Amino acid sequence: MFSTSLTFQEMTDVTTGLRPNRLAKDIKEAYDRLCKEEVGVAERLEWSVGNRHHLEARLSQLARLVPTLQLVQADARQLENTISFTHQLANNVSAKSRVVETQKRVGDLLDLEGCSGGVATALAQEDYETAAAHIHRFLAMDETLLLHTTDSSSKAESVETWFDRLRQAERELNALITRKFDDAVKSEDMASVDRFFKLFPLLNKHDEGLKKFTTYLCVKIQESTAQHLTTAQTQGPREKRSHVIWADTITLLFEGIARTIEVRQPIIETYYGPGHLALVVEMLQRECDRQAGRIVGEMRKHRRLDAVVNSVRDSLRVSGGKEPRIDLPDPRDLDTLLGELTLMNARAELYLRFIRRRVAADFEASIVDKEEREKQESIFEGRLSRSQLVCDMAIIVGDYTILEQFYLNESFKKALAMDTIEEGAKTSSLVDDAFYIIKKSVRRAIASSSVDGVCAMLNHSVTLIETQLAGGFNQTLRKGFPAQGYLDLNQAYTVLQSSLQSTLQAGKINPSSTDSDALRQAFLTALNNAETSMRHVRSLHQTLEENITSAMVALTPTARAKLESCLNDLKGTTGKLGMVGEFGISQLRATAIKPRVKPWVDTFTITSHDISEDEFACYEANDPFSQTLMVQVDGLLGSFLPLLTEENYKSLVSVLVAEVAAQLEKAIMKSTFNRLGGLQLDREVRAIVGYLSQVSEWSVREQLTRLTQMATLLNLENLAEVSEYSTTTTWRLTPSEMRKVLQLR
Amino acid sequence: MEDYKFLFKVVLIGNAGVGKTCLVRRFTQGLFPPGQGATIGVDFMIKTVEIDGEKIKLQIWDTAGQERFRSITQSYYRSAHALILVYDISSQPTFDCLPDWLREIEQYASCKVLRVLVGNKTDREDRELPTHVGEEFAHRHNMYFIETSAKEADNVEKLFIEIAKELTQLVRSGHFDKDSKVGDLSPQDVSNVTLPPTREPRSEFACCSRWISSSTT
Numbered sequence: 029m030f031s032t033s034l035t036f037q038e039m040t041d042v043t044t045g046l047r048p049n050r051l052a053k054d055i056k057e058a059y060d061r062l063c064k065e066e067v068g069v070a071e072r073l074e075w076s077v078g079n080r081h082h083l084e085a086r087l088s089q090l091a092r093l094v095p096t097l098q099l100v101q102a103d104a105r106q107l108e109n110t111i112s113f114t115h116q117l118a119n120n121v122s123a124k125s126r127v128v129e130t131q132k133r134v135g136d137l138l139d140l141e142g143c144s145g146g147v148a149t150a151l152a153q154e155d156y157e158t159a160a161a162h163i164h165r166f167l168a169m170d171e172t173l174l175l176h177t178t179d180s181s182s183k184a185e186s187v188e189t190w191f192d193r194l195r196q197a198e199r200e201l202n203a204l205i206t207r208k209f210d211d212a213v214k215s216e217d218m219a220s221v222d223r224f225f226k227l228f229p230l231l232n233k234h235d236e237g238l239k240k241f242t243t244y245l246c247v248k249i250q251e252s253t254a255q256h257l258t259t260a261q262t263q264g265p266r267e268k269r270s271h272v273i274w275a276d277t278i279t280l281l282f283e284g285i286a287r288t289i290e291v292r293q294p295i296i297e298t299y300y301g302p303g304h305l306a307l308v309v310e311m312l313q314r315e316c317d318r319q320a321g322r323i324v325g326e327m328r329k330h331r332r333l334d335a336v337v338n339s340v341r342d343s344l345r346v347s348g349g350k351e352p353r354i355d356l357p358d359p360r361d362l363d364t365l366l367g368e369l370t371l372m373n374a375r376a377e378l379y380l381r382f383i384r385r386r387v388a389a390d391f392e393a394s395i396v397d398k399e400e401r402e403k404q405e406s407i408f409e410g411r412l413s414r415s416q417l418v419c420d421m422a423i424i425v426g427d428y429t430i431l432e433q434f435y436l437n438e439s440f441k442k443a444l445a446m447d448t449i450e451e452g453a454k455t456s457s458l459v460d461d462a463f464y465i466i467k468k469s470v471r472r473a474i475a476s477s478s479v480d481g482v483c484a485m486l487n488h489s490v491t492l493i494e495t496q497l498a499g500g501f502n503q504t505l506r507k508g509f510p511a512q513g514y515l516d517l518n519q520a521y522t523v524l525q526s527s528l529q530s531t532l533q534a535g536k537i538n539p540s541s542t543d544s545d546a547l548r549q550a551f552l553t554a555l556n557n558a559e560t561s562m563r564h565v566r567s568l569h570q571t572l573e574e575n576i577t578s579a580m581v582a583l584t585p586t587a588r589a590k591l592e593s594c595l596n597d598l599k600g601t602t603g604k605l606g607m608v609g610e611f612g613i614s615q616l617r618a619t620a621i622k623p624r625v626k627p628w629v630d631t632f633t634i635t636s637h638d639i640s641e642d643e644f645a646c647y648e649a650n651d652p653f654s655q656t657l658m659v660q661v662d663g664l665l666g667s668f669l670p671l672l673t674e675e676n677y678k679s680l681v682s683v684l685v686a687e688v689a690a691q692l693e694k695a696i697m698k699s700t701f702n703r704l705g706g707l708q709l710d711r712e713v714r715a716i717v718g719y720l721s722q723v724s725e726w727s728v729r730e731q732l733t734r735l736t737q738m739a740t741l742l743n744l745e746n747l748a749e750v751s752e753y754s755t756t757t758t759w760r761l762t763p764s765e766m767r768k769v770l771q772l773r
Numbered sequence: 774m775e776d777y778k779f780l781f782k783v784v785l786i787g788n789a790g791v792g793k794t795c796l797v798r799r800f801t802q803g804l805f806p807p808g809q810g811a812t813i814g815v816d817f818m819i820k821t822v823e824i825d826g827e828k829i830k831l832q833i834w835d836t837a838g839q840e841r842f843r844s845i846t847q848s849y850y851r852s853a854h855a856l857i858l859v860y861d862i863s864s865q866p867t868f869d870c871l872p873d874w875l876r877e878i879e880q881y882a883s884c885k886v887l888r889v890l891v892g893n894k895t896d897r898e899d900r901e902l903p904t905h906v907g908e909e910f911a912h913r914h915n916m917y918f919i920e921t922s923a924k925e926a927d928n929v930e931k932l933f934i935e936i937a938k939e940l941t942q943l944v945r946s947g948h949f950d951k952d953s954k955v956g957d958l959s960p961q962d963v964s965n966v967t968l969p970p971t972r973e974p975r976s977e978f979a980c981c982s983r984w985i986s987s988s989t990t
Binding site: 590 | 851
């Protein structure tokens with residue numbers, strides 16, 4: 029519409045113009061244009077009107093978008109801020125770090141100048157500490173970096189000269205300190221040694237300093253050991269500690285080294301830092317190996333150890349040979365030597381434990397990584413456990429074990445030769461002596477702190493107990509228990525018969541009664557010895573276990589397992605001794621109990637149990653059987669009571685009770701009973717069972733219950749009572765046995 | 774209490790350097806530690822194996838070969854259920870010492886001990902002792918025989934497993950005293966202590982070729 033109005037304006041302008049003929053043409057054109065435009069406008073209008081709703085929706089959508097856009101804009105702005113802030117910060121930081129670095133370099137340069145000047149003056153003034161400090165400062169600088177920093181060529185030149193001068197000074201100082209240190213060592217100037225020792229780490233010469241210092245310490249150890257050795261060699265045999273002089277000498281060596289470590293470790297740690305002890309200790313250990321080797325060598329020579337060990341080894345090898353060698357030592361004389369050997373090893377173990385602990389603590393302080401630390405520790409342990417000292421000591425323990433084994437066996441032989449039974453004693457002197465010797469030997473081994481030594485002595489003790497003690501007792505018991513007790517005529521008669529028989533069979537003369545008395549005593553003593561030995565083994569096991577736990581600390585799991593296994597074997601010897609004892613008791617049963625009990629019980633079968641009222645009444649007043657049996661059993665037990673140990677007596681009682689019960693059962697089965705006979709039996713069984721359970725232990729009452737039940741069965745009014753009874757009783761008799769018993773009526 | 778049916782003590786003996794420790798390490802840890810130093814005294818290892826579904830605990834005592842430690846090592850012979858006598862197939866001297874070792878066994882060990890002869894180091898090129906020499910020696914002395922290489926892990930497992938099997942069988946047949954379960958071998962039966970030890974070659978003992986024939990390597 030506007031455009032149309034504008035065109036009208038144009039038209040008026042044109043009409044007022046001067047060229048009318050062209051005017052018409054123009055108007056026409058304008059008109060056409062207008063028409064065209066009108067058509068276009070009309071079309072657009074129509075379209076707009078037609079799409080009105082659509083457009084309006086679009087517009088409202090846009091309106092809604094506006095706040096979102098605002099949000100985006102705000103965010104973008106914030107981001108921009110952050111970025112610019114970061115940028116600023118980064119700028120600052122980089123500037124600062126550059127500044128610091130530059131400052132450091134400047135400082136380095138300044139120091140460099142100062143150092144190169146200072147070193148010269150300090151050296152001139154013999155102020156080695158300051159000089160070393162300057163060098164230390166110089167060594168901490170980065171040479172190439174400093175050279176690059178200095179831009180102007182003139183300055184670079186001067187820096188280079190400083191460096192040269194300092195390098196020169198470092199060499200000089202290094203040589204100087206080394207020389208001064210050596211001089212101080214030579215002149216034994218302790219203060220100077222310490223003074224120059226502290227300077228090495230300033231020149232980054234840690235290892236060199238430590239090596240030099242340790243070498244110095246080694247020389248000191250060498251000197252003092254030489255001195256101790258001379259004292260030991262010149263010492264007269266009457267001196268108080270001459271019997272352990274070599275153990276004392278080696279102890280002095282160990283203490284010297286331990287003290288050295290104790291004193292020097294703080295200095296080393298202060299000036300060299302932690303983690304250097306292993307190196308020092310390894311070097312010291314090499315010296316210790318050498319010196320200990322010398323002492324051990326001297327000891328071997330003076331104590332004639334090799335000769336003694338060789339002769340003993342030969343004697344053990346032949347073992348039971350005909351002639352005892354003349355040069356064989358008396359076991360009693362070995363006491364002191366054995367003591368000294370164990371003392372030496374115990375001291376060495378103590379020393380090694382100290383070393384291990386110290387080095388482990390040093391590793392702990394210096395190595396953070398657990399794996400690395402364990403690796404270092406195992407490397408150190410590997411070296412230490414392969415050191416000459418450990419090998420020397422293992423050999424000493426080996427020698428000790430040979431001698432101790434010999435001591436044990438020989439002392440035992442002596443105890444066996446001197447074996448006596450004192451009047452009224454139940455055991456012979458051998459048992460106490462043997463266990464005294466074993467205890468002494470194993471305890472001495474424990475005192476040596478050597479696990480292998482203790483295990484070996486435990487094993488040798490086990491051999492001794494099983495083959496010599498148990499074996500010996502067994503041999504005596506095997507000879508049997510002569511049955512003659514002559515407690516009554518009846519007995520004497522049976523014995524006479526049997527001995528006559530055996531005489532006829534064997535075709536030899538019956539041993540006289542004194543001989544059999546001796547045999548009997550030997551038998552009972554062996555039986556008592558076996559039982560007492562079991563108790564001794566148990567108490568020995570306990571004592572030794574306690575001794576080991578208290579004396580041998582810080583054992584490895586393997587060492588502990590070894591000791592445990594060997595201690596167990598010691599405890600296991602009770603099994604063998606127990607078997608010997610059981611065999612002895614069974615012998616007693618066969619020869620001293622069974623033949624006697626049989627005639628006693630036989631009287632039962634003689635007495636009829638098919639009886640009348642009168643007889644029953646008579647028996648009540650005059651007991652035909654049980655009273656006598658009890659008296660006889662009591663007599664037999666009484667004769668053994670003073671001869672057997674408590675445990676053996678108990679075993680005998682239970683064997684006797686079992687025998688009586690078994691025989692009586694058999695006797696009952698052979699008899700017949702009527703109602704009154706059953707009653708009589710019940711009376712008798714009550715009395716006997718009452719007596720036997722009084723003298724015996726719970727364990728044998730089972731068999732007595734069988735007897736009681738048999739009596740009960742035979743005493744019933746009628747069969748119906750059996751089932752009535754069964755509900756309240758647990759039968760020890762089998763149904764078939766019950767049937768058999770009931771048939772006896 | 775640990776869960777096992779039997780505990781057996783196995784003791785290794787033989788000259789120094791024939792590889793006793795390596796055999797034990799190979800069996801118990803599966804390792805072959807090169808540059809092994811000489812054993813000092815006695816080493817001790819335990820391994821539990823399974824024989825016919827039963828746990829068998831082997832207590833292995835690895836002794837030092839050196840003469841110096843003989844008193845220590847000998848002390849273990851008597852309680853051993855099995856003795857493994859080792860020599861080095863590339864070293865004639867270690868073989869020549871076998872009679873000395875046998876004398877020691879006779880003197881100190883139980884007569885019921887299971888004895889096994891082992892020729893070790895079959896990986897070595899410089900063999901000095903042919904297999905049949907060791908085999909014959911073992912046969913003559915009533916021993917089992919097997920050749921091993923601790924380095925190549927050859928026959929090592931077999932050696933110990935066969936020992937465990939054989940010992941289990943021996944216990945079951947009452948060869949040892951009944952209370953072997955607690956590791957308590959009573960080598961000499963008390964009831965015949967006065968009699969000379971019986972040494973009848975049991976059929977299982979004698980067949981030393983059994984192990985060798987099944988070793989294919």
